[in-house]
Amino acid sequence: MLPFKAIYHDGYDLNLGAHVFPSQKFRLIKEKLLADGIASPGDILAPAPAEDEGVLRVHTPDYVRKLKTGELSPTEIMRMEIPYSRALMDACWLAAGGSILAGQRALADGAASNIGGGFHHAYPDHGEGFCVLHDVAIAIRKLQFDGRIERAMVVDTDVHQGNGTAAIFGRDESVYTLSIHQENNYPSHKPPSTCDINLPDGVGDPEYLSMLEDGVREAFEDFGAQILFYVAGADPYCEDQLGGLMLTIDGLRKRDELVFDYARRNGVPVVTTLAGGYARRIADTVQIHVNTIAALRDSIAERTT
Ligand SMILES: [Zn+2]
Numbered sequence: 001m002l003p004f005k006a007i008y009h010d011g012y013d014l015n016l017g018a019h020v021f022p023s024q025k026f027r028l029i030k031e032k033l034l035a036d037g038i039a040s041p042g043d044i045l046a047p048a049p050a051e052d053e054g055v056l057r058v059h060t061p062d063y064v065r066k067l068k069t070g071e072l073s074p075t076e077i078m079r080m081e082i083p084y085s086r087a088l089m090d091a092c093w094l095a096a097g098g099s100i101l102a103g104q105r106a107l108a109d110g111a112a113s114n115i116g117g118g119f120h121h122a123y124p125d126h127g128e129g130f131c132v133l134h135d136v137a138i139a140i141r142k143l144q145f146d147g148r149i150e151r152a153m154v155v156d157t158d159v160h161q162g163n164g165t166a167a168i169f170g171r172d173e174s175v176y177t178l179s180i181h182q183e184n185n186y187p188s189h190k191p192p193s194t195c196d197i198n199l200p201d202g203v204g205d206p207e208y209l210s211m212l213e214d215g216v217r218e219a220f221e222d223f224g225a226q227i228l229f230y231v232a233g234a235d236p237y238c239e240d241q242l243g244g245l246m247l248t249i250d251g252l253r254k255r256d257e258l259v260f261d262y263a264r265r266n267g268v269p270v271v272t273t274l275a276g277g278y279a280r281r282i283a284d285t286v287q288i289h290v291n292t293i294a295a296l297r298d299s300i301a302e303r304t305t
Contacts, residue, residue, distance in 0.1 A: 002297055005109065006112070006114075007045050011091055021278070028282070032290050047097035049096070050138055054096070080129075096139070100139045100142050100143075110269050120156055124168060134165070150226060154176070155216065158236075178193060178197070197215050204246040208236070209254055230259055277289060
């Protein structure tokens with residue numbers, strides 16, 4: 001039913017228990033895609049965990065060793081803001097494998113969705129803000145290393161700035177990074193993306209969509225991307241507990257359509273990843289993420305008709 005593959009693994013669950021990050025959302029999104037008839041079981045592929053060799057193209061050997069042996073200091077774990085466990089490590093390696101597989105499938109099929117990933121606050125040498133491994137950077141480096149692409153674009157619409165993405169690709173002209181986010185919010189230190197759109201508190205649909213379009217138009221004019229990784233956070237939503245913007249569910253879908261429309265007109269394959277989402281009702285977070293995948297489906301349908 002989907003004109004591309006969705007990537008999912010039961011091991012994506014971060015097993016956080018009672019935590020503001022609803023780590024069961026990955027399974028709930030997959031189930032809703034099936035229940036709503038958007039995807040069929042055959043559209044969903046399970047990833048393998050990322051290989052350590054690939055993880056090490058982004059992360060430092062010292063950090064990777066500490067993650068694998070459980071030798072992170074209490075301060076390092078506190079900065080991650082999620083409890084360390086073996087299951088968490090498995091989930092992070094699987095999410096990175098999922099973004100790699102989604103990148104490979106998008107180059108073949110024109111699009112792919114990782115029903116996970118988007119851990120954009122992970123730095124080369126530490127994790128923070130619920131993010132341990134930077135799955136999108138690991139995927140881009142793998143595709144570059146394999147000679148599949150040279151130039152990638154990351155468009156990040158999570159309400160929080162993509163600080164890990166900006167730090168990793170800051171001096172790399174082969175990757176264009178755009179982040180549109182609430183300025184007065186985490187992270188306090190925001191290393192510069194190629195393009196940062198800093199929004200004041202309380203911005204709603206019309207203003208947001210207008211500023212996003214200006215940024216995305218300029219990005220596609222300035223940079224010839226061979227693949228787009230879209231970090232589609234659900235947390236610019238007006239009911240989000242960690243966000244201070246005022247987008248509606250309809251506005252968030254228009255946001256997705258806008259990004260996909262520019263990719264389609266420029267012939268650029270698209271990978272979607274999830275990132276954050278902390279709505280008071282988890283059903284809203286799930287709906288926003290499902291809508292992203294449905295909007296990508298509609299965009300691909302337009303491409304082929
Ligand atoms: Zn966020």
